[in-house]
Amino acid sequence: LEIDGKANHLFIRDWNDRVSATVGSSSVFTCPQKSNITMVTWKISPKVGGPCTLGYRADWNKTDRTNCSDGMNWKFRPDRDPTLEIRQVKIAHEGNYTCELVAAEGNFHQTYHLTVLVLPKSTLECDDQGNPVCQAAAGKPAAQISWVRESNLTPSEEGHDDGTVTVFSKFTAHSTEVTNTTCIVSHPAGNWSKSIACRSRNLILYVSIILCFLSIIIFVAVIYYFKLHHDRLCHKTKPPETALTHSPQDDTMEVEPYTTYVQKENVIYNSVSDLTV
Structure with missing residues (x-):
């Protein structure tokens, strides 16, 4: 908008710009560069909280500030360069910034619409x-999630009180094969991508059941082997049981000494008898 008043040579010019800044960065807003500045005023209208103003009057050589935080101030001397600087941008700084400048050439307005960006985690x-699950947490604005392998799933969003949004997206594989899946997060503050290989839990469950079954079989086989081996050792070391038998030969062995004694007695007796005769 430009108005030329030829009668008093008054120029009023108004420029509107849209700017963005990432949380934690610094942001600079400039006024039209004019000489012989009489007065300059910054009027800030944030979306959250009350307005604040920074002013300078050349005739008084004085600056003034109302309701502005310490992180928001003149970048240089306002009589030479009325640039405004925000040292560390926060979400609360989002809003409109208007420079009203009065100089010998006329009145000038410069308005900025600041949008604060928050890079999601x-x-x-x-x-x-x-299943691979991709998440872009607490981003502003909401991030866009896509997969290298096409997916028809619609990401879900969750809004927060500070204006940030968390986006979730789950990729459902149609097979049990282990393949790399890449998630791409697109955001005005920066892009991000990562790949991952997920194993199907059904496949893991089947493998676990088979391994458990094999372990049980091996355990039972080992117990059976040691039990069988132990029985064989006990059978080999046990002394044979012999039954007590009574044979006629034993009776003969017991009778023979007595028979021999009787025979000897008879021999002696006969010899004595012969001598007597």
Whole structure:
């Protein structure tokens, strides 16, 4: 908008710009560069909280500030360069910034619409079912999530009180094969991508059941082997049981000494008898 008043040579010019800044960065707003500045005023209208003003009057050589935080101030001397600087941008700084400048050439207005960007914290993990889950947490504005392998799933969003948004997206694989899946997070403050390989939990469950079954079989086989081996050792070391038998030969062995004694007695007796005769 430009108005030329030829009668008093008054120029009023108004420029509107849209700017963006990332949380934690610095942001600079400039006024039209004019000489012989009489007065300059910055009027800030944030979306959250009350307005604040920074002013300078050349005839008084004085600056003034009302309801402005310490992180928001003149970048240089306002009589030479009325540039406004925000040292560390926060979400609360989002809003309109208007410079009203009065100089010998006329009155000038410069308005900026500041949008604060918050880079989301992006993660890519495997859920309990073995599906890749991509998340872009607390971003402003909401991030866009896409997969290298096409997916028809619509990401879900969760808004927060500070204006940030968390976006979730789960990729459901149609097979149990282990393949790399890449998640891409697109955001005005910066892009992010990561790849992951998730194993299907069904496949893991089947493998676990088979391993458990094999372990049981091996355990039973080992117990059976040691039990069988122990029985064989006991059978080899046990002395043979012999039954007590009574044979006629034993009776003969017991009778023979007595028979021999009787025979000897008879021999002696006969010899004595012969001598007597």
